[in-house]
Amino acid sequence: MNAIFGWSVLALVFVDELLAVAAFGVWGWHHDPRWLLVWLLPVAGMAVWFCFASPKAPYGGGLVRPLAKVVVFGLACVALWDAGHEDWAIALLVFSMVVNGLAQLPSIRVLVDEQ
Template sequence: MRDDPGVGAIFGWSVLALVFVDELLAVAAFGVWGWDHDPRWLLVWLLPLVAMAAWFLFASPKARFGGTWVRPIVKVVVFGLASLALWDAGHEDWAVALLVFSVVVNALALLPSIRVLVEEQQL
């Protein structure tokens, strides 16, 4: 059953779904930080929008300005700042959980069998 390509594809797409959940959690973390700071009405939606724009332009699989070095650097910055934002907002346990989750799912997404799934979708 290990050689069944269906099992590998299910695992790969599950990892990619978790990567997407991780991205949503990072955006939410910026919103949480914005909620705790003034001007709340501005930061609560502006910071998540800035994070989404950075991700769209530099870190997404089809990023216009992403590259061999830019994409991983922006990912580290976004997830690192999201974890720091949660920490600063008083959610230390969630900050650590987000950071660990981000490292694990993004490391799994680098596996060759999972990267192939992303590359197939870009064709």
């Protein structure tokens, strides 16, 4: 695969991470105390991602990293569903599975390992 495709996939993975954080904010907006949850839940999602799922996660490992990704993206989809955005929840789930699946291709993983 060429580098342009690989970096495009990695850019879409980053967009997927931002969408997951936004989904937590949407859920927080639909529940009380709104003023607290609308920022606390996205920050908690980012903290989990930073600690366990990011490429340089201090606590990420062979099993921990994929498990953290499944938990974060799964909870983001559940949050959208619970907030009444069922179509967006399904779209996020499919998008997450596709781009994260593509990111596991050896030719794309090598781009992350080089950094």
